[in-house]
Amino acid sequence: MNTLSPQPGDMPDHALQSAYRKTAWRVIPLLIVCYLVAYLDRVNVGFAKLQMLDDLKFSDAVYGLGAGVFFVGYLMFEIPSNIALHRFGARRWIARIMMTWGLLSAAMMFIETPMSFYVLRFLIGVAEAGFFPGIIFYLTTWFPSHRRGVMISLFIAALPISSMLGSLISGLIMQSLDGVAGYAGWQWLFVIEGLPAVALGAAVFFLLRDRIADAPWLSPEEKRGMQAALDREAMDKPRNSVRDGLLNPKIWLLGAVYFCLVLGQYVISFWMPTIIRNSGVAEPWAIGVLTAIPYSVATLSMVLVGRSSDRHREYRWHLGVCAFIGAGGVVFGTLFGDSLLLSMIGLTIGTAAMISSLPVFWGMPTAVVGGAAAAAGIALINSLGNVAGFFSTIVVGWLTQLTGNTQAAMYFMAGALVIGGLLGLSVSRPRNPQLADMKTVA
Template identity: 55%
Template sequence: MSTQTAPLAAHVAVEPDTQKAAYAKVFWRIVPFLMLCYVVAYLDRVNVGFAKLQMSQDLNFSETVYGLGAGIFFLGYFLFEVPSNVILHKVGARIWIARIMVTWGLISGAFMFVSSAPMFYALRFLLGVAEAGFYPGIILYLTYWYPSHRRAKIIAIFMSAIPISGIFGNPLSGWIMDSFHGTSGLAGWQWMFLIEAIPAIAIGIVIYFYLDNGIRDAKWLSAEHKAVLEYEIAQEEKTKEGHHSVAGVFADNRIWLMSFIYFCFVMGQYALTFWMPTLVKATGVVGNFHIGLVSAIPFLCAVIAMNLIGRSSDRHRERRWHLVVPALMGAVGFTVAATSTSTTVAIIFLSIAAAGAISCAPLFWSLPTAFLAGTGAAAGIALINSVGNLAGFVSPYLIGFLKDLTGSTQVGMYALAAILVAGAAAVLTTSPKLVNK
């Protein structure tokens, strides 16, 4: 079932107050709920970073084993993301996103039974398969409601879920691990996986009854509001260069450029989410709960930065420099934090790194969605996201390998800084006329 809107009249008179009221309804109906879904998704994806503080010692995992296990999630994610997004486009977001959340909740809870490296790898891979399509599916879903000139701000708000999951999830994970350790013969990390899996299953069920596939299905919108929203989407569709086929997406050089740019930015994002507890602990902070509190600071800075930059990008309808500057901020933050022996200085520059690196992802999606349309948009968004998220495999594994090799995270942080600079340079090769919409 396609989620595209019905054909429109050639002209719809749009009153500013009516338009504002329509978008306000859409925002409050879907955006906070989608944020909640993504907070749960991201927490279940990256809570392995906190589990590492106990699990690696309990199961005798090396840094390389942990890095490979953390990253192998993205191999499953990569293989199944494009077909998952195409299915979502055909059957609708309500059914497919509900299926995704329930499935990954069940697999995430199964991590409490991990007893060996192969089992760890297998479950991380299956978690990636289960979650494939969620994030690009939401990005695609937002294109059904918002035209490109409104999208950077909305995606930035939605993606605030990433640092929010760190702000609340890190202290929560640390508290669960400290408080429940030894209860009923289970380690703290086992309780953490079990407890944090429950919301995904519960919310997945709610999605089936709450989420609408598109504007036409929204019974909470008046006919006038539907017409206003559909008209804006239709106007944007006219500016795109035609609908890409799935095969055409793979042959489009712009898609591969976008994939490279996103790969660079995701490298920085996942370095923070998977290694933040370890980096904070290395500065001398003691106790899982205290590590969680301190590591929440950079994510709080990221929430503020990504929303301010997203609003500025939409207001000026400028995308390239609003990506380049945060990427360079991330590079500087990683470089200085890697060389600092002071907890205060390290946290300040990890905050700069988080504000820069995490801000890049929501701003990035204004680039490809400015020229993708139709089924090609479903496939193109999924392809870019799946290739880019291979960085989620490379980043933790690279840092873990380099730490085992050198005994320090410094070399890994320098490598990440260089990759962010390469991503910023690639952004400047895009045409302003193509992406500044």
């Protein structure tokens, strides 16, 4: 039994458990659906590429720059956006983020030139800036560290689920709606997958609450108990200024780890449909089904890795081993790229291991700093990840055009994962016993 968990006042533990359970059911499902749509809107350009490049006469380099320029806008506005969320409240700010990015993503159906592609992708990045780190910070205002890892893992589980469902949906849309009303399948893809974000933005505005004190589903006793848990934990955590969050060396080291992990993640997200097509699969629906397989396995592996990390209360080796296996899977899939079966085995192992490292990673920075410093620090880490997203798409596009295939890019990604795993192993063990006890997956 964990005797180091905060015990607020004399409130019975079963009553506090009930309060957290009610809050999780009220908040987490909506956030998962929002992340499903957010990630789908971010990476559906990888599926649109299968038709869009031929229709618009774009090169791989044009696509790589357009896919990557999203991260420039995201990077420029991420930290200001997260600070604004801290100031104005998550409910209003997340709703604003979702509505604007949904409308801009739908507008992608009208692109005709490389410049219009670049401008819209940049604006989508500006609109979405702060969403993911904002949610991570938002969870810190409801759950103490020893419960927060569970919530983060459930939220991040939306990533492989989104990729899995998105692959199936995107392939179906592009194949079945191509030519309907005079629009190409890739155009229908953007509008059908973009507009749900607008409706979800409205749902966030009306259903989320900014503070425990504002939660109508909690009794006064439950509100006091949950707030006391956060207040007690805050006594052991520095609550400094934005500047402190941005200059913390631990934040920068974690940012470097995340840079390497995200570099691999986005190479897979943006280029897997192309890799599968190059293995001999032509139909968009079949490509969608095959693309969904690695993400289906990743959904399960996240739970298994998280439970192992939870049971052993260890994160460095879990993250490092996942990164190393991810690199090995990518190399294997690349070496045997001419065989669809062997390529899929490698891509499945690599993708599952790579994605399984993410909930373990996000259990690490959320207890380093608090308050405005936490909002800025978490945003900084995610910003460095988005630098990787931009860098990866540019490099992969350039290498693919230079060599005529994706092999060099895949080896490059595998090397980045190895470096990320080594950096993860270099992260010092937490001295805060609450961080040491923090669970990372349900």
